[in-house]
Amino acid sequence: MQLYTVGINHTTAPIAIREKVAFDPDHLSQALLDLMDHKVSEAAILSTCNRSEIYAKARDPKIIIDWLCKYHGIKLKIIESHLYVYENQEAIQHAFRVASGLDSMVLGEPQILGQMKQAIKTAENTGSLGVLLNKLFQKTFSVAKEVRTKTDIGMSSISMAAASIKLAESIFGDLKTSKVLLIGAGEMIELCAEHIKNRRPKSMTVANRSLDRGLALAKKIKGDACLISELYDRLHEFDIVLSSTASQLPIVGLGMVERALKTRRNRPMFMVDLAVPRDIEPEVGELSDVYLYTVDDLSHLIEEGLTNRQSAAIEAQKMIDHHVKDFTQWFKTRTIVPTIKALRDHAESYRITELKKAQKLLKQGMKPEEVLDVLSKALANKFVHHPSQALNQAKGEEHELLTKTLKKIYPLKD
Template sequence: MHLFTVGVNHTTAPIDVRENVAFQNEKLGHALRDLSMHGIHEAAILSTCNRTEVYCNTENPQKALEWLAQYHKLQPQNIQPYMYTLPSQESVKHAFRVASGLDSMVLGEAQILGQMKQAVKIAENAGTLGTLLHKLFQRTFTVAKEVRTATNIGASSISMAAASVKLAQRIFGSLHNQKVLFIGAGEMIELCAEHFATHQPKSITVANRTLERGNAIAQGIGGDAILLADLPDRLSEFDIVITSTASQLPILGLGMVERAIKTRKHRPIFMVDLAVPRDIEPEVGELDDIFLYTVDDLASVVQEGLVNRQEAATQAEAIIELRVENFMQWLKTRDSVPTIRALRDQAERYRRNELEKAQKMIARGEDPTLVLESLSNALTNKLLHGPSHALSNMQGDNHEQLESLLRQLYQLNNQ
């Protein structure tokens, strides 16, 4: 078994690189099946706003990098400088740290665990979750739960949603007179909407592809819903815009925003784009009356309260180190299975051969006591021939090492 993790995250790649290798959840199953056709039959893909990672069982992790580039129609050399390839033990530790919130932009954030569980479920449904990855992720979820229970890693944690509110307050002060627009209807938008609603803005509107899902969020916080198709005519109404969709193309283009600013007579708009790929064209941020922030721009805000979580992070790292060792022991045991099976198969062949000889001797009327004596001698000689022959032909340090190993295996040290 050869475990590898190949990917990029917020520490190795800027958002304009990450958005080029991101996956939509609804397309992950197809992507995994496509990957399996490229020689990697056991794999799971974790794709969030901060990372895209391929966890796989393969002898050649370069295949995963080449596939990632090919799938997204990129040149491998254009993304390779931002990629990391983590083998075996490093891969296990990385998975444990990610699920525990230690590798997140927001130290200790809990949302990543749910995202990882969803990625595993998709891989399982796609048929690409084999023995190794199944065991890895089950252990990962157990470790993440242990870290949450045994430490205060989640205490004082500022989520992306809370960070968006803090930034808005820095610009507008009180939010009571502001009209807020949320674009999308996923988990991130739902969290943001709940955070903003507690500050009682003047109005809350949710724009989504379908009114049904938009209304499901809006009604719970006293807002209303509109369609994405309404945005060109309605955008100018809003002072704050928070967007997070799974669209592969921008929702808000430069032209649409320019028209909105003109209609607003240059009253500023605060925008937070939490999507990867981005929902708002980067050029929008160059407009004088627009305050545009991406997930990467929120980094300084979400670090608030970090000092309070550092001690918990140290405790979490210690837990993870121990659990990584435990997993690696299991992995070594799994690697020994073919050898153990081969050893047992050979012993079984010896047993059957000698048993057949003994049965024939008894059928010929030979003394059963002598037959059993012959059977036991033959089995003993065959089972010990290999190690005895090897020991007789070894010299120097190799002889001493083999002799010591045989004494350990056969428990001869005290004889």
């Protein structure tokens, strides 16, 4: 069994591909249980707007890839060129980099660490974490904390939420006359709400499937709330729309926006879709009076303070490399423990067999020194029998490798 990471992220695939393999957080536990039924002994799934990654202990990464395609109902050829697969040491390093923010679209952003912790908590509650992944992520979070504490990797970074508001300001200028709609009530929308609240817009409305959750967020920002089902009749009221839900299907369709624009008499609408899969149908972006942006479109706005963070990233990578080396050594030790135990058990079976023979010889009256001689010769012959046999049967490179191995194991002279 090896440690694997199989995934797709913002550097390997556009949003149109990423949304095909995004996991619904409400069904993540069931996905993990399903994966565990496919010859995977440990598993955790990290799914955000920028990445879908599976960390697993398995015999072959193909098992994980085949399951990923089957689970999402897509053909391998659609995602094959966008996939990355990391094994053992590379998988360890990748986990450390992701948690530390070195692999994020926003270099050093802190949100990914919380998302990763939630993913591991879900796996733990589901029962899909074993000794290996549990140890890996304990170390991962420890390394991330050290990196963020001892370097400036998170300094001057601008979040997706902040980038969305800055973009709105670049189009509308002062937002004090703008009416804002927030679709969803999760962490991303809450971050957006905090940023936009400080701009004092004319009004803020939270639309959510659960009115209670919507009202709770609305209360924090001194806004109002409505159900998502009300948007068809209310969308025209809003100048700025920010959406981030866990819906597997679009919430805002082309027809809904066209209807809203007619009522608005073609006054422009600014829309940011921070969800993966997307909440707003991409065709909406083709309308002349709509400014529609996705998470991929925001990448150019998140470069502020990048130079300082890149310097910090070099320092952070050195720290990560050190911890990767240590953890890899622990991992290798764990993988050879079963082999060492099997070797010791094998030797013990020889000892017991020959000891019983020796005891019989003693009972038959043989002298103890003669019994010891017979016993020691028998053990010596048994211990060298299999290595000798393997060496005699080996040919070419295998013979050369076995010879070197035996000389390394035993202090043999040429």
